[in-house]
Amino acid sequence: MIQGTKHATIERVAAINLHGQIYFDIFYHTADDPAGKTQAARVGDDAIYANPQTGDQITVHYLMNMVMRIERRDTREP
Numbered sequence: 001m002i003q004g005t006k007h008a009t010i011e012r013v014a015a016i017n018l019h020g021q022i023y024f025d026i027f028y029h030t031a032d033d034p035a036g037k038t039q040a041a042r043v044g045d046d047a048i049y050a051n052p053q054t055g056d057q058i059t060v061h062y063l064m065n066m067v068m069r070i071e072r073r074d075t076r077e078p
Contacts, residue, residue, distance in 0.1 A: 003063050007031040007073065010056045011038055024048055026070060028058065041067035 012027040022045040029036050041060070048070045052058075061069040 002065075005062065006060050008039075008058050008060050010052060010054055010058060012054055013052050021045075024052060026052065026067075028060065030060070041070070043067060043070060 008028040008030045010026060010028050014025040016023050016025060023042050024045065025040060025042050026048070027038050027040050029038055047068065049072045052070070052072075057073040057075045059071045059073050060067055061071070
C-alpha cells in the first residue's frame with residue numbers, strides 16, 4: 001500500500017526502551033484480512049496514543065507500506 005489507512009484490533013502490546021527512547025511493538029490484525037493474520041509494527045511513543053492496550057480498536061496509517069502512525073478508534077455508538 002503506497003498510502004492509506006486500515007482498521008485493526010490490537011492483539012498484543014510490548015513497550016521497550018531503546019537508549020532512553022520508548023517504542024511500542026504492536027501486534028494487530030486488520031479488519032479486512034479474512035485469515036486474521038497477525039501483523040506487527042514498531043512505533044515511537046510520538047506515533048501512537050497514550051497507553052495502548054490489547055483489544056483496542058485502532059486505525060493504522062501507512063506510507064510506502066510502513067506504519068507511520070496508530071490512532072485509537074472511537075467505537076461507541078453515537
